[in-house]
Amino acid sequence: MIRSWMVIGAVAFLVALGANLITRGDRQWFKRLRRPGWLTFEPLIPIIWTIIFICGAWSAYIVWEANPGTSFTWLLMGCYLLLEIVTVAYTPVMFRTRSLRVGTIIGGTGAIIGLLLTLTVLPISGWAALLLVPYLLWSPIGTYTTWAMMRLNPADV
Numbered sequence: 001m002i003r004s005w006m007v008i009g010a011v012a013f014l015v016a017l018g019a020n021l022i023t024r025g026d027r028q029w030f031k032r033l034r035r036p037g038w039l040t041f042e043p044l045i046p047i048i049w050t051i052i053f054i055c056g057a058w059s060a061y062i063v064w065e066a067n068p069g070t071s072f073t074w075l076l077m078g079c080y081l082l083l084e085i086v087t088v089a090y091t092p093v094m095f096r097t098r099s100l101r102v103g104t105i106i107g108g109t110g111a112i113i114g115l116l117l118t119l120t121v122l123p124i125s126g127w128a129a130l131l132l133v134p135y136l137l138w139s140p141i142g143t144y145t146t147w148a149m150m151r152l153n154p155a156d157v
Contacts, residue, residue: 107143
């Protein structure tokens with residue numbers, strides 16, 4: 001029998017693969033951009049996002065198990081999916097458009113969706129909401145970093 005955590009984990013993993021939809025030229029564009037001097041943690045970003053995605057999937061699992069199969073729970077699963085799609089879209093969309101402004105807008109959109117989702121799941125499960133806190137903390141940092149890079153790379157706004 002397929003368990004809910006298996007489906008949630010598989011969907012999260014498949015969506016996360018979307019971040020790989022970038023070309024060599026896209027990577028070269030991003031690598032040449034100037035970065036703020038305080039951006040010393042860049043090598044840790046993939047690990048940080050992996051932890052955040054695991055926490056998000058675990059949160060979705062807790063919410064699903066609290067009320068499996070109800071229309072509201074399905075709506076919340078759609079919100080979790082939307083949040084992950086927006087988050088994963090940041091890299092390929094920003095790289096393809098070669099626009100740090102687009103990246104900032106996507107990052108800000110994810111932060112807003114994440115906050116709304118957290119507030120919505122809080123009455124269902126404090127643990128599910130708590131597992132979204134890493135996203136709420138990190139997403140604004142990533143968005144601010146992209147915004148700061150806009151100021152250093154005015155030709156790539």
